[in-house]
Amino acid sequence: MIAMMLQYFENIVSGLEAKIKENPDGTNARKKYTLETVRLGQRLYSGTDKVAWCGVTVPYDVLAAMGVTSCFTEFIGATLANSGLVGSYLEESEHAGQAAETCGYHRAVIGAAMKGMMPTPEFMIASTCPCSGGVAVMENLARMMDRDLFVLHIPQEENEHSVRFLAGQLKEMTAFVSAHTGEALDEDKLREAMQYSNQTRDLLVEVYDLAKKVPSPANGRLMGNFGIVAALFLGTRAGVDVVQAYRDEFKETVERGASGVPDERLRLMWIQNRIQFKNPLVDMLEKEYKASIVIDELNDIEWGPINLDDPFTSLARRAISVSLNGSVSRRVNHLQELARDYKIDGAVNPCHWGCRQGTGSRGLVQAGLGEIGVPVANLEVDCVDSRNFAEGQLRTRLEAFVEMLETRASPLRQSA
Amino acid sequence: MYYLGVDLGSLSCDAVLIDENESILASSVVLTGARNREAIAGATADVLSAAGIDEKDVAATVSTGYGRDRVERRTAAVTEITCHARGVTALLKGTQVLIDIGGQDSKAVKLDGAGQVTDFAMNDKCAAGTGRFLEAMARALEVDISELSDLDKGASGDLTISSMCTVFAESEVVSLIAEGVEVNEIVSALNRAIATRIVALVKRISPSINGNSVAMSGGVAHNAGVIRALSAAMQTDVTVPPQPDTVGALGAALIAKERSRQG
Numbered sequence: 001m002i003a004m005m006l007q008y009f010e011n012i013v014s015g016l017e018a019k020i021k022e023n024p025d026g027t028n029a030r031k032k033y034t035l036e037t038v039r040l041g042q043r044l045y046s047g048t049d050k051v052a053w054c055g056v057t058v059p060y061d062v063l064a065a066m067g068v069t070s071c072f073t074e075f076i077g078a079t080l081a082n083s084g085l086v087g088s089y090l091e092e093s094e095h096a097g098q099a100a101e102t103c104g105y106h107r108a109v110i111g112a113a114m115k116g117m118m119p120t121p122e123f124m125i126a127s128t129c130p131c132s133g134g135v136a137v138m139e140n141l142a143r144m145m146d147r148d149l150f151v152l153h154i155p156q157e158e159n160e161h162s163v164r165f166l167a168g169q170l171k172e173m174t175a176f177v178s179a180h181t182g183e184a185l186d187e188d189k190l191r192e193a194m195q196y197s198n199q200t201r202d203l204l205v206e207v208y209d210l211a212k213k214v215p216s217p218a219n220g221r222l223m224g225n226f227g228i229v230a231a232l233f234l235g236t237r238a239g240v241d242v243v244q245a246y247r248d249e250f251k252e253t254v255e256r257g258a259s260g261v262p263d264e265r266l267r268l269m270w271i272q273n274r275i276q277f278k279n280p281l282v283d284m285l286e287k288e289y290k291a292s293i294v295i296d297e298l299n300d301i302e303w304g305p306i307n308l309d310d311p312f313t314s315l316a317r318r319a320i321s322v323s324l325n326g327s328v329s330r331r332v333n334h335l336q337e338l339a340r341d342y343k344i345d346g347a348v349n350p351c352h353w354g355c356r357q358g359t360g361s362r363g364l365v366q367a368g369l370g371e372i373g374v375p376v377a378n379l380e381v382d383c384v385d386s387r388n389f390a391e392g393q394l395r396t397r398l399e400a401f402v403e404m405l406e407t408r409a410s411p412l413r414q415s416a
Numbered sequence: 417m418y419y420l421g422v423d424l425g426s427l428s429c430d431a432v433l434i435d436e437n438e439s440i441l442a443s444s445v446v447l448t449g450a451r452n453r454e455a456i457a458g459a460t461a462d463v464l465s466a467a468g469i470d471e472k473d474v475a476a477t478v479s480t481g482y483g484r485d486r487v488e489r490r491t492a493a494v495t496e497i498t499c500h501a502r503g504v505t506a507l508l509k510g511t512q513v514l515i516d517i518g519g520q521d522s523k524a525v526k527l528d529g530a531g532q533v534t535d536f537a538m539n540d541k542c543a544a545g546t547g548r549f550l551e552a553m554a555r556a557l558e559v560d561i562s563e564l565s566d567l568d569k570g571a572s573g574d575l576t577i578s579s580m581c582t583v584f585a586e587s588e589v590v591s592l593i594a595e596g597v598e599v600n601e602i603v604s605a606l607n608r609a610i611a612t613r614i615v616a617l618v619k620r621i622s623p624s625i626n627g628n629s630v631a632m633s634g635g636v637a638h639n640a641g642v643i644r645a646l647s648a649a650m651q652t653d654v655t656v657p658p659q660p661d662t663v664g665a666l667g668a669a670l671i672a673k674e675r676s677r678q679g
Contacts, residue, residue, distance in 0.1 A: 380541060390541065400496075400536060403533070404498070404533045
């Protein structure tokens with residue numbers, strides 16, 4: 001199984017490298033992004049790297065500086081969904097008693113581990129944000145794989161105490177990592193990683209600023225999973241290169257007077273998770289309605305540059321700053337801000353099945369965006385489990401939503 | 417010139433033909449069955465024949481319903497939410513909330529004064545409370561579905577159906593019949609169960625329904641008992657336009673005319 005996954009990643013890597021070689025002068029932003037993502041998969045399954053399975057809000061740049069190849073476990077769920085193979089892994093976990101109403105990412109990961117599809121890591125690091133389900137999965141995996149687990153308790157509000165609390169944990173985390181790798185944290189390597197993270201951050205800010213243009217150089221394909229996966233490249237030269245390619249491509253598109261969706265008519269915000277398996281919905285929005293997803297909730301930079309002389313305090317602030325990790329009111333404020341900044345006509349919330357912390361707030365999110373005149377289409381879809389995908393129902397809802405948007409003038413555009 | 421609207425749903429295929437003055441020349445409702453192409457052809461032929469119109473004189477056709485992409489002669493496909501809103505506004509000006517219960521879908525649509533959709537909510541995953549649900553219940557009660565309309569009369573309203581799943585509710589109804597529970601009590605309970613589900617959808621788009629002008633479309637609008645239950649649950653009147661099952665097709669025909677003008 002491990003060998004099969006490694007081969008899968010290797011095949012994609014060689015295909016992408018060849019395609020990029022065919023167009024060496026092009027920015028190839030999405031290809032470069034995909035290539036780095038798949039190279040990460042290759043390293044995770046190589047059997048030669050020191051691997052850590054992690055939660056979503058873990059500082060991947062610190063782990064990179066310590067020579068560890070790390071990734072959030074949900075990556076495997078998304079990869080399996082994207083490949084069309086997720087069904088049997090979901091069944092494996094459900095047959096073992098995992099409730100089918102729980103998050104598909106986590107069910108897929110548990111199933112993958114049960115079928116020997118997850119490489120055994122050196123150790124694991126969980127994060128209490130964005131969800132407790134993620135921590136439960138890590139605890140489960142740690143027991144299955146007989147590996148030590150470190151849990152980062154991420155506060156929901158930023159203040160002097162919470163930042164100090166988390167900064168202290170991050171330092172303990174590095175001691176935990178050192179104890180398992182046999183290598184101490186190298187301050188020079190950490191500094192270099194933080195410099196790369198800052199460079200990546202600055203480029204991401206440029207990318208997102210460019211995406212705000214009307215029309216936007218962004219589109220659904222380019223921005224799908226971008227922010228959440230880019231976090232995995234922080235602290236590395238590759239991360240800088242990928243985001244720079246995006247910046248350059250967006251800049252070139254804007255200078256040409258073009259847009260990510262030709263003749264863009266409607267601007268959409270996508271809330272929380274993308275649907276990870278292949279489906280026609282985004283294409284349908286773009287081709288039939290010229291509706292562009294110009295911003296995702298998870299594609300944003302809410303953190304300031306890392307202070308190279310006090311990185312752990314900055315890293316703590318970074319983790320706490322993610323609005324999805326905080327209170328619903330903070331999350332709604334953030335979504336309102338994004339809607340205004342990107343001049344959104346409407347928002348789509350897939351309401352990922354089984355995501356309690358995400359969908360529990362959907363009514364408040366809808367009300368909050370409604371206050372500023374942005375309608376929300378709440379869908380009912382499992383972003384990982386393609387077995388339950390009701391394409392006809394979802395198409396009807398999205399199409400009716402867009403038909404509704406076409407008849408109204410967005411107050412956010414009028415205030416431009 | 418003439419304009420055709422075709423609404424291909426799970427249970428029925430409806431067609432409406434209008435003229436330049438937006439007068440309804442003919443309408444048709446046929447069962448969709450397993451061969452929807454035949455249903456589309458049948459409904460279309462019915463209205464053309466009834467109006468004495470040749471197919472080539474139809475300037476534009478808009479299709480709607482789940483099967484909207486299967487109507488080959490369509491000029492455009494528009495969702496049933498938009499079409500029902502357009503259609504009901506033509507028949508009942510000033511409608512603010514539309515409830516549509518079809519074969520497998522139920523929806524609550526909020527309208528502005530001009531018939532434009534401002535919000536909507538639909539059932540998800542489950543067809544409980546829709547036409548299919550009532551078909552199953554009629555089968556369990558061993559009556560024709562058209563008889564359900566008045567079978568609740570005289571009921572005390574004390575009985576509750578605990579299952580909303582169509583399959584389990586059917587079993588529950590069979591058990592209640594075996595226990596000797598009166599049919600009117602069972603039908604009243606079913607109507608109130610449907611109303612509860614629909615009111616939940618309505619409240620999502622219009623939290624304070626009182627004082628709103630509420631209309632109903634779709635095949636289930638022929639069921640006076642469901643309408644009574646809805647009115648009671650929302651404490652507001654529910655108006656049903658003539659030929660409620662063709663409201664979507666009428667809206668589609670009107671949109672066909674508008675789009676034909678826009679070119």
